[in-house]
Amino acid sequence: MDAVYYSFLAGFATAVGALIFGLIGHPGRRMLSGSLGFAGGVMLAISVFDLMPEALDLGTMFSVVVGFLLGVGVLFALDQLVPHAHAGADDQPKPERTDNVPTFNSRALQTGYLIFLGIAIHNLPEGLAIGAGLEASPELGLYIAVAIGLHNIPEGIAVAGPLRAGGLSLGKIFGLTLLAGMMTPLGALIGLFLFGLSPVLVGGGLAFAAGAMVYIVIDELIPQMAELHQLVGTSALLVGLLLGFVLGG
Numbered sequence: 662m663d664a665v666y667y668s669f670l671a672g673f674a675t676a677v678g679a680l681i682f683g684l685i686g687h688p689g690r691r692m693l694s695g696s697l698g699f700a701g702g703v704m705l706a707i708s709v710f711d712l713m714p715e716a717l718d719l720g721t722m723f724s725v726v727v728g729f730l731l732g733v734g735v736l737f738a739l740d741q742l743v744p745h746a747h748a749g750a751d752d753q754p755k756p757e758r759t760d761n762v763p764t765f766n767s768r769a770l771q772t773g774y775l776i777f778l779g780i781a782i783h784n785l786p787e788g789l790a791i792g793a794g795l796e797a798s799p800e801l802g803l804y805i806a807v808a809i810g811l812h813n814i815p816e817g818i819a820v821a822g823p824l825r826a827g828g829l830s831l832g833k834i835f836g837l838t839l840l841a842g843m844m845t846p847l848g849a850l851i852g853l854f855l856f857g858l859s860p861v862l863v864g865g866g867l868a869f870a871a872g873a874m875v876y877i878v879i880d881e882l883i884p885q886m887a888e889l890h891q892l893v894g895t896s897a898l899l900v901g902l903l904l905g906f907v908l909g910g
């Protein structure tokens with residue numbers, strides 16, 4: 662079943678971020694900025710060039726506008742309820758050290774759990790987006806899953822950093838990011854059911870996906886990317902945008 666497969670892989674990318682963190686530690690500013698920018702560019706291209714026109718084909722302008730605003734609104738509301746995910750290299754609290762004895766930072770652990778919660782909850786509407794895409798066509802579902810999977814990798818790194826600084830073992834961190842990632846297939850299944858009820862809902866669902874992804878790019882990916890390394894981030898975003906257009910065309 663495509664829905665389970667695609668959305669599982671997209672969600673699993675969160676745990677891949679934790680694995681990368683475990684293997685190489687925190688990536689450099691350029692690397693992180695480039696991956697955030699690239700993922701953002703691909704997400705923007707798919708939202709604007711693919712999802713919105715497809716949504717209009719299936720529904721009405723009214724259903725598209727309402728769907729888009731709902732996608733933006735749900736992510737905005739989640740932002741108010743749970744803290745943002747910060748992938749910034751300098752945002753990670755470091756373990757406190759006294760002499761040569763490392764003691765772990767309990768504040769970092771708390772931050773890590775909050776970011777974990779934020780990522781886990783916001784993975785649900787991202788799964789919904791994949792479900793809406795799959796309901797329209799397998800290709801669209803795949804594009805959305807790839808775009809979401811790409812940006813889940815730096816998100817996984819953002820969860821892993823503070824949890825590690827807080828003293829959690831890499832195994833536990835992997836388990837937690839996997840748990841957060843599995844909210845994506847759960848959301849996809851809910852989306853498939855919900856948007857499968859009527860074709861107009863599928864159109865609205867695609868616009869919802871577009872609104873949610875554009876919001877994440879503007880609110881999270883671009884500011885973090887610019888803070889880390891403006892030039893690398895902007896270049897990667899433009900490459901991602903163009904590549905997303907070419908692949909979708």
Ligand SMILES: [Zn+2]
Pocket residue numbers: 783784787812813816877
């Ligand atoms: Zn996300």
